Amino acid sequence: MKIEGLHHVAIIASDYARSKRFYAEVLGLPIVAEAYREVRDSWKLDLALPDGSQVELFSFPSPPPRVSRPEACGLRHLALRVADIDAAIAHLQAHGVACEPVRVDEYTGKRFAFFADPDGLPLELYEV
Template identity: 55%
Template sequence: MKIDKIHHIAIICSDYEKSRHFYVNLLGFSIIQETYRELRDSYKLDLLVGNGDMIELFSFPSPPSRASNPESCGLRHLAFQVKNIEETVDYLESKGISVEAVRLDELTGKLFTFFKDPDNLPMEIYQS
């Protein structure tokens, strides 16, 4: 068996309109397709990230909260590569998004930091 790549990352949100705005208008991800699934009373929003990565944003009625602090087993965070971390931090903060202090990855020598989506999902930005 050989896995070629990650096809997509799926995120369940608690407030579809708020999360849609965050990912599309603030982070700038492009909409591939938006589908309302009446039987599930749920939206599925396919988003293009960069040059081919995809996030599926789902809404479901009353999803349980995600345990974030302390960190629990499972998916830890999503990391997005950026060319200029300072410009990205300035942009996010100008949109009212709190960003942690920029740190240096002692293993790679690269700069990185974290912010959170509307449901407190940790997101990392990592300078290329």
Template identity: 60%
Template structure:
């Protein structure tokens, strides 16, 4: 039996394809407060790539492509179900997002961890979760 040398150390990044680059850039930077690491325009693909940092550890790569297909179903399509962000206080984070005009679901409690969580969506309908630390 061969021993595996595969050792996953961490999540490096999550890639998101958006339909409107400027709208999504505003959402992730101005609404969610993520910081820009780099931004490049790839002429050969008619596409922007925006690298965003989450708490100096994780990255989100925001891509724009001309006419990407819509998400097939919400939220149960095969593939990425949702992206979850950990916050100190879910209710305070919910209020801040609502003050910025973002619709946020009611806060619920995870029956297995007793932690509070809620969902909202990015401009393309990608489900995003706030999960209490």
């Protein structure tokens, strides 16, 4: 088997409209497609990342809560590459999004910072 890259990351939102605004407007991810799936009473929004991968945003009636702290067992966080972490943090803060202090990766020397989406899912900015 040869993995060629990441295709998508899927996220279930508790408030679809709020999360759609966050990912499309605050993070600036272009909308590829949006569909309402009547059988599931669910919205699905495909958002593009610059490398061709996507974020899939879903709504489902009454989704159960999930532990989402970065140190919980399971998927730890979604890291987004940025060229200027200070500018990215300023943009998020201008939209009312709190960011943790910038840290330096002890192995790569690169700067990174965590923040959360509207449901508290851990996201990371990683400066390249």
